[in-house]
């Protein structure tokens with residue numbers, strides 16, 4: 001079969017590892033991800049055995065109808081494949097790029113389980129929707145009937161945007177408030193462009209704007225507008241604010257210049273990719289160029305930081321993690337990508353303090369894994385007398401995120417929160433104990449995944465639609 005024209009934006013690390021190395025230091029990251037053609041998508045889709053026990057579907061948080069859209073792709077019926085895929089997923093091309101498929105759909109593919117290598121479900125999902133964009137099948141939402149009722153959504157990340165999309169489809173008026181200048185939440189300012197190209201996110205924002213969603217950017221709820229005012233202005237409110245409080249490091253020297261937070265570091269790099277002038281990049285504060293960089297942490301945020309540092313031209317990049325490779329929270333695929341790009345991992349290594357101000361080294365304690373803790377994970381223990389100093393001009397703290405104290409910041413003592421500070425809400429509907437107030441995404445689950453935020457936003461919107469419809473019906477009686 002003749003090869004189809006290439007798509008511009010497709011990420012398929014596993015299909016094309018040989019493409020990654022040469023261009024890695026270039027700014028044009030998208031080059032790495034070219035060349036996923038129709039033939040490849042069909043070939044992969046036709047590998048699906050249509051096994052009838054769709055573990056892939058069951059392990060996708062959205063329960064995407066994967067076997068059906070694979071079948072449509074295999075037989076060249078891409079528009080139908082897109083319709084099926086879009087029915088359950090607000091942003092299939094985004095999930096296709098950044099879901100940890102090895103832990104979700106692909107990890108549970110029966111072909112993978114039988115040792116023959118998974119169908120690359122994520123890549124096909126992305127291909128289908130990228131094609132849909134290219135062909136003009138993705139259209140702004142035009143509700144059959146407009147309703148006067150409105151919903152205020154605080155937070156323009158994937159959770160808030162998925163809710164906005166679904167609510168607009170039902171004709172409900174939607175205003176999204178966000179403290180950033182651009183919508184997208186961590187899709188825009190957290191996840192780096194080499195994993196998720198920014199124009200892929202921005203075209204979705206434009207689609208929502210054209211669909212009638214009002215975005216009020218640079219509005220920090222709690223400072224620029226009160227939560228009470230938002231509640232008073234709408235029939236329902238969705239809290240989708242994510243988690244942004246960085247877990248900190250203690251120890252001597254931890255306040256030294258040159259020790260920075262992952263979210264600040266990644267946001268600056270993403271802003272630069274948008275073409276913004278970023279003073280902290282220009283003055284070197286958040287720029288790894290020519291520096292010995294040490295990133296502390298073992299999650300996906302740490303992987304994004306090390307890979308960003310490589311792209312900024314760091315002279316060396318090391319990642320310290322206090323457990324071993326098998327016990328790290330981040331995706332193994334991401335570790336492999338980072339290693340291929342030149343990142344050195346120091347497993348079983350924890351920071352004890354820092355030397356110099358500006359920082360010039362990390363005092364590292366060597367660890368071993370001891371007895372399992374209450375969660376069943378082995379606890380790291382210090383090996384006495386094995387400390388050493390790791391040279392560093394830039395240290396990035398990537399130890400995870402916690403929720404901000406919303407009841408205090410928003411003067412809402414009644415907003416129910418858990419002992420971890422996340423908002424207490426029913427997982428299936430997002431309902432909180434405050435009347436008409438819902439919550440979705442990371443602010444409910446703690447730091448999680450884009451696909452879970454989308455699921456929450458979708459399900460919460462359905463619950464709101466049901467509630468507002470019932471109110472309408474009562475009013476009409």
Ligand SMILES: Cc1cc2nc3c(=O)[nH]c(=O)nc-3n(C[C@H](O)[C@H](O)[C@H](O)COP(=O)(O)OP(=O)(O)OC[C@H]3O[C@@H](n4cnc5c(N)ncnc54)[C@H](O)[C@@H]3O)c2cc1C
Pocket residue numbers: 098099100154155156157158159160177178179180183184185186187190191192195219220221222240241242243266300301304440441442443447448449450451453
């Ligand atoms: C560096 C990094 C990399 C990641 N990589 C992946 C990945 O590869 N795959 C994956 O599935 N997940 C990844 N995640 C996790 C994923 O990004 C989150 O789970 C997801 O974005 C959560 O969505 P959300 O809508 O709940 O919150 P967010 O995306 O955090 O959006 C919240 C929004 O609320 C706004 N906001 C907060 N407080 C206020 C306020 N007071 N007033 C107004 N606006 C406010 C914020 O500005 C933000 O725009 C990553 C996370 C990080 C930090």
Ligand code: SF4
Pocket residue numbers: 059060061062063064066089095096099101104105106121122125451
């Ligand atoms: S949304 Fe994520 S888990 Fe679900 S099919 Fe797509 S890539 Fe797999």
